[in-house]
Amino acid sequence: MKLLLSITLAVFAVSSMAGCGQQEESSEPQAASAHEEAEFDEGSPQHERHELMEGVRDGAEVVGPMLKGEVEFDAAAAMQTLETWKDVGEKFGDLFPAGSEGGEAAPAIWEDREGFDAALVKWQDATGAAIAANPQTLDEARASIGPIFDTCKNCHDTYRIEEEEEE
Numbered sequence: 001m002k003l004l005l006s007i008t009l010a011v012f013a014v015s016s017m018a019g020c021g022q023q024e025e026s027s028e029p030q031a032a033s034a035h036e037e038a039e040f041d042e043g044s045p046q047h048e049r050h051e052l053m054e055g056v057r058d059g060a061e062v063v064g065p066m067l068k069g070e071v072e073f074d075a076a077a078a079m080q081t082l083e084t085w086k087d088v089g090e091k092f093g094d095l096f097p098a099g100s101e102g103g104e105a106a107p108a109i110w111e112d113r114e115g116f117d118a119a120l121v122k123w124q125d126a127t128g129a130a131i132a133a134n135p136q137t138l139d140e141a142r143a144s145i146g147p148i149f150d151t152c153k154n155c156h157d158t159y160r161i162e163e164e165e166e167e
């Protein structure tokens with residue numbers, strides 16, 4: 001079951017990536033896109049970190065409603081999200097080289113790299129602890145996964161510029 005879920009997610013990730021950043025050849029005039037994704041080339045750190053954070057958000061959309069009690073708790077799906085967050089946590093720090101400012105990344109990342117790295121470590125630690133806790137009930141998930149959301153906010157407060165109309 002867990003394997004099946006991973007495969008489904010992998011397939012989804014691949015198929016959604018295929019459409020990402022590819023401009024269809026068309027004679028239609030290019031409508032100016034308000035979405036900042038269009039600013040950055042595929043393969044650029046800005047594009048990559050945006051994609052990773054969208055994956056993080058997708059995971060939050062699975063786990064968030066569970067923790068709120070809006071949907072039934074599903075331990076395997078929760079673990080899948082935690083694994084995604086762990087993967088992103090390992091890659092994310094490498095995607096802010098000098099000169100890659102832009103998107104929703106705040107200048108504070110480059111001005112206070114130590115603080116940013118510390119915020120990243122908090123997130124990695126919280127995620128690692130939740131994986132180790134391996135929550136099997138809603139109460140266990142609230143206790144172990146809930147604190148991770150504080151570390152998202154902790155980083156965003158200083159290191160992310162939130163766009164007004166972000167969904």
Ligand code: HEC
Pocket residue numbers: 046049050051053054056057060085102103104105106116119120121123148149151152153155156159160161
């Ligand atoms: C160590 C810092 C850090 C942590 C921790 C972090 N984020 Fe982010 N997040 C960022 C930065 C920086 C951006 C902007 C990336 C960019 O556009 O270059 C961002 C962007 C986003 C976005 C917008 C996606 C986009 O680019 O359109 C969402 C949604 C998001 N984060 C959700 C989360 C959630 C949910 C968590 C926790 C589970 C989390 N983030 C943890 C730093 C962080």
